[in-house]
Amino acid sequence: MFIVVPRAPFLRRLLVYSSKLHNQRAFNIEDPCSINCSTMVPHPDSTGAHNEYTAGIIIIGDEILKGQVQDVNTYFLCKRLREMGVTVSKVSMVSDSLEDIATEVRDFSKRFRFVITTGGIGPTHDDRTFEAVGKAFDVPLALHPDVAKFCEEWYGSTDRSLPVFKLAMIPTNAKLNYGRNPETGEIVRFPLVQVHNVYIFPGIPQLLVNAMNRLGKKLFANPSFSRYEASLYVNVDEPSAAPVLNQAVAKFPDVEFGSYPVLFNSYYRVQFTMEGKSEERIKQAETFLKDSFPDKIVSYDPYPTVDAWEKHQALLASSKTSEGLKNFLKHAIEVLEKTYNDYRNCNR
Structure with a gap:
């Protein structure tokens, strides 16, 4: 069971709003914070550790370590990265401590080609990931104009003291990766922030999945991968x-x-x-x-409900299937059809 943290509704509305907005002005490609980046930028102190397609994942949040929220992001990220030819070498869970996050980010960035963080990028006091990543690389934070403009339009206010503008306070050397809405093709205005080889994902599973689906192959896929x-x-x-x-x-x-x-x-x-x-x-x-x-x-099928009808028909058509089993399969379908016809109009 997944328990939604209090800040979840805020970020969920943010993503929905961003996917509906049009791209109201061209991004300045001379601004390093506005490049639609698809190239991994290695940590300046790394020494050849990024030749292999490896990744380290940092799951951030006191709620995870306290058992208040179940982590489902690790499973999704490991599975998706593996499909793209990236080997997840280590997963770490850390608290909302600024020092703990910064230390882990700094270490992971030197060891792995890609570093993925999840969580800690909302508007509340315990959302400290942007600050921690800046600290890891000795880079200050600044209000990014593109993200700030988005926050203004979404929240309907230019009052920079509002918590929403915390989402626009990012490291000054950050690059913004913009995905596209798969249904409309429009650019999603809220970006995935990248600092060197660190990719800062939201912690809410739905938002993380959306971001990975829109940008994962572009950012992480191994072109020479075969398995x-x-x-x-x-x-x-x-x-x-x-x-x-x-x-x-x-x-x-x-x-x-x-x-x-x-x-x-x-x-x-x-x-x-x-x-x-x-x-x-x-x-x-x-x-x-x-x-x-x-x-x-x-002979075992671990996913019997996937393409179940096609599998049923294949068994009936196979010369290796015994007549007894075929009769059983036919009878099973007859029972299902009768049940459906008898009860399809039932209100209960």
Whole structure:
């Protein structure tokens, strides 16, 4: 369950408003704060650590560490970055402490190609990420005119003492990345702020997902990325399977193997995963494991509800499907259709 923090409605309205506004003036590309940047700028003190497509994620917020809000951003970011060919090397959770955030940002920036922070960019007293990133690089904050203008239009006031203008106080060497609304094609006026190789995302999951969907491939995608993968499900306990898995690891050093046991599953006991850059090697590794467990391989679909109708029809059309199973599948559909017809007009 996700619990929304009090500042969530504020930032959610902000994003909705930004996606509806038109781009009312051209951005000054001579202004380094207004460049629509798609190039990673390394930390000035880094020493070749950014040759690989690696990332470090910093989850910011007392509410996370106190267990008041469940972190769902880590799962989403790790999954999405992996799809783009970026290896997440470390995830850190820190409090709203200015010093803690700055220290982590400074360290991560030297170690990883990309640093992604989430949280701490709202209008309240505990939103300190912009300040902490500035501190990490010894860069002062200033009111950015483009973001301030957006805040004026959204909030309907030019009173710079209002909390909303805290969102426009960003490091002076920042670059602003503007995404586009996928439905209208218009530029979203509220940007993703970047300082060197640090990308400052909102902490609210819906806003983070929107920002990543609009800008992720442009900012983070590895152009030379290729990966092949396969999974096997076996009805053998992990200790018994370990010797064979160790042989596979030694035999296929260019393949990454994973072993994930499950409890109380009616179908399988261990899932093996294989990942690598060579499709042929993945197939060879898969064959090796299948041959090692000839009677223990389980045909298992981890996502049975995805494309369920197509899978149902494929089973009916397959010559490998027994007549008994086909009759069962047909009967199941008949039951569903009857239930739908009998109760589709029911108000309850």
